Amino acid sequence: MYRHVHTGDFEAQEPLLTGKYPEPGERDSDEGEIIFDRSMSKIPCDAGGNAKRRLTYEEAVEEAGFGSFHWLLLLACGWANASDAVEILCVSFLLPTARCDLLLSSSDMGLLTASIFLGMMVGGYMWGYLADQRGRRRVLVVSLTVNGVFGGLASVAPKFWLFLLLRFVSGIGVGGSIPVIFSYFSEFMPRLRRGAMISALATFWMAGNILAAGLAWLVIPRTWAHFSVGRLDFQSWRLFVVLCSIPSLTSALLFRLLMPESPKFLMEAGREKEAIGVFHVMFKLNMWGKGKSFPEFGLCTSSKQRGEPEESRTCGSRTERLACVFKKALLPVKQMFNGPLKSRSIALLIVFYCISFGYYGLWMWFPALFERMESGGGGSPCANTSVLSPLLNQSCYPVKTAVYMEGFIIAASNLPGNIFTILMIDRLGGKTLLSCSLLVSSLSVFLIYVVQTKVQSLAVSCVFSGVSVITWNALDVLGTELYPTQLRSSALGFFTGVGRVAAITGNVAFGRLVDTNCAVPVLLVSALLLTGGLVALVLPQSRQTELT
Template identity: 75%
Template sequence: MPRLRRGAMISALATFWMAGNIVAAGLAWLVIPRTWAHFSLGTLDFQSWRLFVVLCSVPSLTSALLFKLFMPESPKFLMEAGQEKEAISVFRLMFELNIKGKRKAFPGLMPITQMFNGPLKSRSIALLIVFYCISFGYYGLWMWFPELFARVEEGGSPCANVSLPSPLLNQSCYPVKTAVYMEGFVIAASNLPGNIFTILMMDSTGGKALLSCSLLVSSLSVFLIYAVQTKAQSLVLSCVFSGVSVIAWNALDVVGTELYPTQLRSSALGFFTGVGRVAAIMGNVVFGKLVDTNCSIPVLLVSALLLTGGLVALLLPQTKQTELS
């Protein structure tokens, strides 16, 4: 990608994450409430939610095949890895596509060691904190939005002590209340303004500024969710949180790419993505443990973590339109 448009192009690519969220929410809305997909296979009670899970697995399978068959390796990486013939083949493919309108692995943990040594140490520590904070907050809160909406509807506050139906009771799943799918669809669609904003502003403003500001605004929106009294207020603030936090995710894609040299870039992003997955699991566990006993703790914890991530992001070096090493 050309240096002057790299931020916008990576941000545009990241919008397909939003598109996947919208498709998944719309698909759930379309499939799960239906009763026509309900049948039995021996002891297996095949209901519509199982069909939804099967359909959600299709993009992963097709994407794996498409990457394996059609996605070339970066020629810059191949050249620096000493694979000149492979790089020339990729250049030829790029030339042909433009006319028409084996990576060398590091042994063991060497890339991780290099990331946390020397001049890369401070940026790696800061990026680790940012990834942990946003992943814990975003995925922890996102998964529990339907529960918080239900509590607002019943008690006027997401952390009100209301007596919701016990999931252990033998209750029928049908007819399905479709409001939760509409709300999920609206929240997913609220990412669109944030994605458009990052495409337009990433190259002129820089990923560092957008990352820090979006995390700080996300922190404020989560704090206000704790204080809402109506379902409409909760939905609006949830959309604000979703639309602003996607700016942080897009900025992370750009900043994470620009902070590391070619030989470490993929390993670094893979490592931080793994940190984010661990944080996401921890966020869901914390919400699950405390949502009934003291719901205010995980909500305020998410707000505090996002605030921390926004402040730590200020410590990252400015990488706007820098040449990649």
Template identity: 80%
Template structure:
């Protein structure tokens, strides 16, 4: 389980900054189409893998695509939103993460236990779990097509890139859609941008040896990371780095191992007291999974709904900073009590509380992250921090995998401590509520 989970997070770590940097250079829309295509294509191909190592490789490449979609979509979306409603609208966008979790859990529940969903594709035994993997790739492919055919480029990016005529066309389209049914003419307007990208040539194409050209490419690609840790961004980047690491280690480390902890409390007692595991015969190729796993996963995913509704209602009035710190502190407390539960019902209730509270932190982080950096650095910064988050997610899974049998109290209390740290560090971030995007 640890390897399978780590493979996609490793891909997301690689893809996060790579796609984020390209989005700041080439455009949000183009990068979204490419990253979604990579995610969907290789996610679907994983269903055909005859060997476990090849399945891991396909999931890794699919994860590279996922790594691009996450930071870039928030940059893209935020750059269309009005200042006074941006927090609520980004929170609405983040709600679809919950919807995806619910859909995935419900789909797994409907498809994987069905033994009749099985057929042979040549020599490959196409079992129900392979059908599930294919179905999970459909949203990415369909989203890539929608963006390619119907969605415009971000006007903020176009202005930053000195593509003013294209930006004006996008604004005209926005006005036409917003004023549909109202007879109003678009007023005359001009664009003002402080962009310094005009005439900036790609130095990596200059003459020189291949080694020098490669060095120039790497220098240019890593320049945004250097900038976000220099003044005036250093004071916000370091706290954000700690927060992304803390919440990713805690959330993903705990989320992926919830089914294991649920199973250990079925007969009563602390999840850290029951460490016996079922033995698997040498000739077994598949372990039967109890239907309760899908039920619990579905309930835990649905528990995000109250937190999502709450952030939509109060994000613009309270601000992302307060919600981020408060949510992380409450998440830390809920994780601590998972260690002392005695029944499966108590474990499920606490995991639902953790899911509902921690999603507030994720939504606030999405809002704050987009508001802390200017357009020319926004996607690169979000890509870098989500990459750091994937490193933390991998470490969280490996730590749980190693210690869940030996001493599961250690990773649970470690998660609680990290979330507490993230909540306190969040107080150091500047207040960005309803500020203009630069």
């Protein structure tokens, strides 16, 4: 961990064990592997005869201090993260009632839950690449707006196909904001606080989960929200969809009006004055009322401006230009799977697939599975074959409020996992938490299959929820620390895209099999989580690593 040397001094943090920061390119003490090659950053740091001292990114972040700015940033980014959770998970809560109004079979419900993940798969890498080229803040504003606008429009879709299409477009927006939020947030954080603060940011996913479950519990069972507009029968679940779009729209407005661009991105783009301006804002808020003046310094920035279409200018026809753009867009993926990044990229690809198939495949179907238990009088949703009747044969009204209460309890069970991650991520490291939590998640999912009572099933589901959130938090930290700035958002976008493919296949598998033999997808989830936990052991440890 770390200690403070001179309380209140913004330069006064040093590692407790070594008393110094590791040099660039230093080997990780746990793995004996070079985490980064500093040459990839391409940032010269030569004063060039200028008397003004020049600082690296990590040194400038330390100069700016830690305080009010970072807590405000946590709230802003946290609200954006929560809005994504609300938009994704709202579908699972509206399924028990929307299936009647839209005449959905279990296979249709699988397609509906998969639609937003298909959009996220399309948007994830695209937005991540644009964030690495054009800036994090701009991409966040646009993607959050797309998410909120099309998510809200879905509430008035009269037909299933239109609802499906609008949810897909909303997913494109969600796919951009999730990876970019963590890249953006991490690039403001001092190295020694980064792991805990990213874990704190990840807890807002739980807040969004609880918000979605609470809104569903309060709104969907209410009959007063039912009225007709022309041929549209506006049921309470449609009002729920409208309310779920508000967090994304307000978050986009917040970033548009108040938040600065990432200083790390600005430094990589060679925009020194703008980066210093951001550090000045950070310093001013962090040192409010302390009577300190902003220190004069220059920055070690890249000499190459981003966004220069050099490759496009060398291409002649429109087809050749498109080919050049496509080739350039895929360059980050090529860099991820070559050289020193190859082994960790392959491992993360497998881990993302396993956890996404398991988490989203199971989580999106929890309300439907609990409704089956309600209709069958209790018991395991898979072990008790009497409750495996198709949902179309079950009544939607009156709404069973217990379904939403149980969803709320499962969402709240994330809290212990989030607290544990915040306290232990810097002590144990992301790799250890990732592997252990995946293995425990695998066991808990297997127990969902074998339990025999409703109370037991709810308890095991809460354990799965609380432990799996540790996995996601650890992945958020590892994903930001294992890749350099020019690849960070692209890498996170790529891996979240892979995760969306897994989420789609998981939801389609549940939709196809839940009426006939739900034991198959449940046991498959358990096996995949076990595989992910074992593969995570090959990842490098990245505890308190410098960002490059």
